[in-house]
Amino acid sequence: MRCLVTGGTGLVGSNLTLALQEQGHEVIITGHESEQVIPGFKGKCLYPGFIGIDWDAIGNIDVLFHQAAINGTRVNDEKEIMRANLESSKHLFNYVIAHGCKKIVYASSTAIYGNNPAPYHESDPPDPQTPYAKAKLLLDDFSMELAAKDSSLTIVGLRYCNIFGPRENHKGTRATMVYQFAQQMQKGNPKLFKFGDQKRDYIYIKDVVKANILASKANESCIVNCGSGTATSFNRIVEQLNFVLGMNRKPEYIENPFQGEYQNHTECDMSLAKEKIGFVPEYSFEKGLMDYYDSGFLI
Template structure:
């Protein structure tokens, strides 16, 4: 996600400074400043004043169990970054939250729903939302917007391994043989195309008030449907092979976000359907 946003901002003529490390997406087109080794080891003196902070960094592995490390990276480092930016004159902050905070609550999810974080990652995002909104209340002259990301797919995820979307993982499996799905492939996800997420970030940076909003497509696609769509677009005839879900009980089987609040607060409505996003992804050359 970060690489897509970075290049979009650069294409609009903004001066962009990013943090990162060698295992992240390579961006030969990027002409700005990149600070290594990433958010946890950031050289604060090299940042300087920023007009808008887009905070995308996190340990986002939902199966990572080291709660202490996740809280250090996702919560404490975020607090330090927000405080630094505000103390140096930044008035607008946009950060990545997650629909994982809803856990196994019934879908569709609304921002007013109770949270049910099932993993250390989800809890770190819930606590970051709480901190960000408390910080915004303390600084009424600053606008802070959290985007509760659903499953983002599109170019720029090929370096993520098991953290890549099932769309990318299934595509790689299907090039070699049949894909393996959790029984019986009816798990549903709210997939949002990465270009829509870039739009949401830019709109959030122009928001009139602080808020936390969903960032999804507002629709669902099952794992079985992903395989069907990939068969069609790749010209294949693969058949799913089903296996037991080792994460049963702590696994989000249905994510779907209500997008009405995001439209009201930041003016965001997704443009790409799942099929349109998948076609654009394939045409980019990044899917296979």
Template sequence: MKALVTGGAGFIGSNLALELQNKNYEVLVLDDFSSGHFKNLIGFEGEVISGNILDVTEDIVKDVDIIFHQAAITDTTVHDQELMMRINTDGFKKLLNFAVTNNVKFVYASSAATYGDAVSPQKEEYAGKPNNVYGFSKWACDCIAKKYMEKYPENHIVGLRYFNVFGPREQYKGKMASMIWQITKQMIEGKNPKIFKWGEQQRDQVYVKNIVRANLLAQHAKESCIVNAGNGTAVSFNHIVNTLNEILGFNYEPEYIENTYAEFYQDFTQADLTRTENYLGYTPRWNFEDAVRDYTTWLKENKYIH
């Protein structure tokens, strides 16, 4: 089985590429390294192509059995609407066209940002009112995917709406890395962790190992679909601080700050996983606390924290 992972040097893409390799897939990684990093691919032995998804040719795609499309601009603070739509939506459509034309399975990363301020737990039908252009670009992809599913029912197309993913190899995301990484880093540096007032915002924090598993299951989905990929539970920012204090042996008090992104910030996200379990057979294997323990162990082993 030959797989193409776009954005394969990025956070989720690299974890997926390495796991596919572990499962004896022939893996091809495509990345322009705008936000990915070569160190994420240490241990990867497949082919790496440096390039933008807009420049992908059909020759690359037609030689694979499945595409795991992870490449995108994921910085939700980017306000360049044309750039966001061109990379995230136009790039997506180009790859999807290639996949359909060559009968290649297509699994892609959508986002919980498509829900905007929808009530929680978010069900798939609640999407469509995103708060920012990133969420809109992903919603546009979902709309295109739905049309292709109807037009080409014989093809295999699965969209996964990622919630707040954290875990190994996210450190190169900088300001867009998870709250878990940001708070851990501040604690290790001897600082009180900064979180938005008053820390009761709740997010579905899902471990990247759960997300990789969702991708692997998606290639065998009962039928084409767009489903949530989360943990199915929400944790508050205060709980994140308390959990990290306990695991790392600290006793830091949070420093509460104003939320400068309040205009388009999602205060409460939680994935309804009913459809995901039905179509993919997916339930998360890592709960939040165990995932944080596993993650901090990895960070220590790889000397990102001491």
């Protein structure tokens, strides 16, 4: 199978690329050397990334895994977000379809649920609070309209929750609080927004890779949540990091500068993902964290 992974040097893209390669597939990626160089990658990498790629070098592919995006949820330049995350995605989808691709899997986001109460269901009314969320919602709409027009296409959108795991270290302040707390704890006590009871649905990267591969084999187009189905508090993260790292750091609580626009509780209902693509998360937060530590990427 010949696959194109956009954002192939990012967190999801790099792990997915290595998994596809291990399964024996031919993989082409787009990416940025500034993110990371993937050790052992044998395929073709098109630089400088998704924007400005060499379309002729792509040719015909069997499956598109579209992970590339401006993923800063606090980027407020709506025009640029729409250009990069929506219009460029439309161009990409139309290109690969015109060149014979019938399977598309792409990264959506639970950001589209905004201030809806958790757990999130795919049937919940959207409440996008940021340009990033708006662009993801519009891409969902475009994708399902595209699929409805052509029964030979299968397009699956995965609404990612908070993904953590190896190869996120290049993301800086966009890395998960799991990674950021681990880094802080190397030097002193971690700083949490008052009073650390904010919760996130943390899904481990290996489960996200599994969801993408299952989605590429789906029999019908759909949009499904991609989370663990369980929310973990920031206090719990620090508690588990202390256990894994052999430390006894104490949280230091600070004011939340994003109060009023901050999602205090994200959590996904995962029943539709099981029904539509057969995806059931394997990693609990604790199991994923231990695997993350064993990988050598956490600290």
